[in-house]
Amino acid sequence: xxxxxxxxxxxxxxxxxxxxxxxxxxxxxxxxxxxxxxxxxxxxxxxxxxxxxxxxxxxxxxxxxxxxxxxxxxxxxxxxxxxxxxxxxxxxxxxxxxxxxxxxxxxxxxxxxxxxxxxxxxxxxxxxxxxxxxxxxxxxxxxxxxxxxxxxxxxxxxxxxxxxxxxxxxxxxxxxxxxxxxxxxxxxxxxxxxxxxxxxxxxxxxxxxxxxxxxxxxxxxxxxxxxxxxxxx
Amino acid sequence: xxxxxxxxxxxxxxxxxxxxxxxxxxxxxxxxxxxxxxxxxxxxxxxxxxxxxxxxxxxxxxxxxxxxxxxx
Numbered sequence: 150x151x152x153x154x155x156x157x158x159x160x161x162x163x164x165x166x167x168x169x170x171x172x173x174x175x176x177x178x179x180x181x182x183x184x185x186x187x188x189x190x191x192x193x194x195x196x197x198x199x200x201x202x203x204x205x206x207x208x209x210x211x212x213x214x215x216x217x218x219x220x221x222x223x224x225x226x227x228x229x230x231x232x233x234x235x236x237x238x239x240x241x242x243x244x245x246x247x248x249x250x251x252x253x254x255x256x257x258x259x260x261x262x263x264x265x266x267x268x269x270x271x272x273x274x275x276x277x278x279x280x281x282x283x284x285x286x287x288x289x290x291x292x293x294x295x296x297x298x299x300x301x302x303x304x305x306x307x308x309x310x311x312x313x314x315x316x317x318x319x320x321x322x323x324x325x326x327x328x329x330x331x332x333x334x335x336x337x338x339x340x341x342x343x344x345x346x347x348x349x350x351x352x353x354x355x356x357x358x359x360x361x362x363x364x365x366x367x368x369x370x371x372x373x374x375x376x377x378x379x380x381x382x
Numbered sequence: 383x384x385x386x387x388x389x390x391x392x393x394x395x396x397x398x399x400x401x402x403x404x405x406x407x408x409x410x411x412x413x414x415x416x417x418x419x420x421x422x423x424x425x426x427x428x429x430x431x432x433x434x435x436x437x438x439x440x441x442x443x444x445x446x447x448x449x450x451x452x453x454x
Contacts, residue, residue, distance in 0.1 A: 155439075159432050166428060170421045176405045352435065359442045366449055 155352050161345025164191075168338045175332055179248055186244050187335065188342045193237035194262075196303075200354065201269070202228035205297040205298040208290040216367065218358075220286035223293055224276060225357040229350050231269040239263055247315055257313040262302035268296045 150156075177184060204226035211219035241259070246252045253259060254265040272292055279285035308315045 156434075159428075162428060163425060166424050167421055170417060170424070174407075176407045178405045182407060189411055200406075234417060352439075356442060359446065363442070363445055363449055370452075 154348055156203055158348030158352055161341045161351060165338060165345055169342070169345070172338055173334050175335075179366065183244060184335075186240065189219075190237065190240040190244055190337050192342045192346050193233045193240060193338070195343045196350050197237060198235040198304075199347045200226050200233065200350050201300060204230055205353075206292055208293040209284060210289045215283065215286065217282075217286070218362065220290065221361045221365070222358055223290060224273075225354045225361065227269060227272055227293060227296075228357065229354045231266065231273065232353075233346075233350060234262070234266045238266060255317065256308075256317065257310075258308040258313050258317045261307050265300040265303050267319045268299055269359060272296050341343055343351040 165188055165259050167288055169185055174182070174184050182272065196370070204223050207223035211223060241262070242252050245259075272289065275292055276285055276289045279288060308317060
């Protein structure tokens with residue numbers, strides 16, 4: 150069965166929803182039941198990371214061997230990755246309001262996330278502003294590599310520095326992710342959740358890519374029709 | 383094990399006892415507070431999104447097949 154991974158994705162997310170609400174979680178002050186957001190909010194960021202990694206892989210592959218499909222794949226994965234990043238910011242904002250007290254706090258991780266999202270928005274705007282196909286592919290591939298490195302610095306390196314204070318676990322001198330808010334019970338839901346949402350993200354992206362290929366074939370078909378007066382591939 | 387017995391006792395005796403447990407959690411809510419309703423609602427939403435995705439996937443597949451026969 151060719152689509153087994155799509156079935157897997159749906160099963161995993163259903164498992165996450167059911168166990169995410171009904172499973173046992175550690176009882177902590179301030180967090181209370183919102184600790185369950187770990188299954189939904191943090192997952193969005195893991196999913197974004199995975200998709201953007203695939204995107205930069207295709208960008209590098211394009212620079213090695215310039216093929217139209219690689220550019221399309223890089224752009225599609227970046228687009229879905231950005232989408233999950235925006236969901237991460239929106240969900241994080243709600244969570245922050247009810248645990249830290251404000252929709253937005255001056256936290257290095259939050260600001261880093263905002264900057265990363267802006268960098269990837271710029272990537273998509275840059276792409277759309279270039280008309281010539283090969284130039285667009287080459288420039289956006291190079292930009293994508295810079296964007297990816299910056300995103301890693303802003304999300305993974307900068308918030309972890311000792312000089313900055315962060316409310317996020319594992320950052321700025323706070324206890325690490327694994328030590329208190331991810332006990333073994335929660336891991337059994339969290340990791341399947343990440344896998345499920347990553348697969349959903351890949352599915353969404355695959356639809357975009359397939360549409361892009363169809364569009365490309367149609368466009369190039371029309372062009373050759375005009376030139377030669379008959380349809381040729 | 384011990385904590386489970388304490389939780390059970392707290393749940394059975396009086397709601398006031400659960401406050402003494404520490405942070406307030408929805409332990410009672412999940413047994414009879416209709417949290418299952420929320421789970422079912424979210425599941426229906428996700429099932430709807432899945433169905434939508436599957437339909438879209440099939441539609442694109444159809445176009446791909448059409449395109450491929452045109453190529454030949």
